[in-house]
Amino acid sequence: MAKFRKFSLAALLCCLASAAAFAQSPLTGEDADSYKQRMEWFGKAKLGIFIHWGIYAVDGVSESWSFYNERVPYDKYMDQAKRFTASNYDPKEWVDLIEQSGAKYTVLTSKHHDGFALWNTKAGKISAKKSSKAGRDLFTPFVDEVRKRGDLHLGIYYSLLDWSRDDYPNATRTKVRYNIKDEPARWEKFKKFNAAQLEELNSQYKPDLFWFDGDWEQDAETWDCKGIIRQLRSTNPNVVINSRIQGYGDYSTPELGVPVVRPASRYWELCYTMNDSWGYQHQDTLFKTPQTLLRTFVECISMGGNLLLDIGPKEDGSIPEEEVAILKEFARWTGKHKEAIYETRAGIPENHFHGGYTALSTTGDVLYLYIPGKPNESVDIKGLVNKVKKVWVVGSGCELEHYLINDISWSEVPGILYINVPEKVLDEQITVIGVQLDGPIRLYRGEGQVISVND
Ligand code: GLC
Helix, strand or coil: CHHHHHHHHHHHHHHHHHHCCCCCCCCCCCCHHHHHHHHHHHHHHCEEEEECCCCHHHHCCCCCHHHHCCCCCHHHHHHHHHHCCCCCCCHHHHHHHHHHCCCCEEEEEEECCCCCECCCCCCCCCEHHHHCCCCCCCHHHHHHHHHCCCCCEEEEEEECCCCCCCCCCECCCCCECCCCCCCHHHHHHHHHHHHHHHHHHHHHHCCCEEEEECHHHCCHHHHCHHHHHHHHHHHCCCCEEECCCCCCCCEECCECCCCCCCCCCCCEEEEECCCCCCCCCCCCCCCCCHHHHHHHHHHHHHCCCEEEEEECCCCCCCCCHHHHHHHHHHHHHHHHHHHHCCCEEECCCHHHECCCEEEEECCCCEEEEEEECCCCCEEEECCECCCEEEEEECCCCCECCEEEECCCCCCCCCCEEEEECCHHHCCCCEEEEEEEECCCCCECCCCCCCCCCCC
């Protein structure tokens, strides 16, 4: 007992730190409880599927940036709309794949920086219905399909900036139409247009999430970020909003670069491509392997975040086969390891486990180990104060042999837990092991015990 009390403070501090619920709302004045409530589904979702679909898929050029960076002339870029057919678009097939992948939300580009709207906007002139060969609203059928599924949340990507509009200041990286200071009325017109489009999306689809992008060109006041959020929440009070709205959002969105340390914001999401492009590009065959992507996924889980994994359908609406294969492998892996995905929070500091990644059950008494590749016979965990009740392979339930070494009676340093991992229990991608503890996890975080003659 005395032994326990001696280092229980360090253990307790560690528990507090890992549970560190930065449960405070980033929105000024909002009470922490309603923020927490609104974010609940998002925190548990873990996996989302991002979809970049637009006219850029016709020639396979980079979405909007290709004309902004003057690699493709604007008219040539927009000309793709005439060949954008959506002729094999099957939203049911999309949503089946998304749902099976284990994703709990999906975010579709309603409008990228090029101003091309997938829904039938009344506020703007450029849309799939009015301007493309498809000649119809492509957004609503997707939403209808998502709404048929009980367990899938709807996110709408919307670019605040619109390089196609005459009342938007920037046209390309070198062409500036006007200066807001000199023509405030022109800017007001653009703001009205943005508000009108957002109103359409919000009232027609009541999304669970708005995924803003392109906020970097103006500051919060110029966009009127507070006003935009107020407008959306007035009829859709629980809508979650990402951070790309000049600091006014609910969660942060690191892009492509996997965080090295756990992001400071309580909720966060890594948006990530399967190859090197967001939208479909014919020449980009540099796909990451399912193993690499699943590792990134568990890395996010181990730091308490979500992965928003992108697909880029072709102009006809079909999903490239490499992307289908990746989604199917996600389906297999998430289906098998459900219990170690959705009801989890960030894991323990890396020094305790070098065999892969870790997460904790939300109750804190199950430690999950995610082990990529083949371990060398056994894996080990250092500094675990708790008694271990059971160790098993998640997915099969097969119990594993485990034992403590250096469990020294006179030392406050806990013994090292060794778990035998025979080859026959390994998953093809990432093996998950559950360690049932006797209560919420307690960790020894000291430097080891120094023995001196006076001890
Ligand atoms: C970027 C880009 C964009 C892409 C997005 C996805 O900010 O502007 O092309 O849609 O991130 O995160």
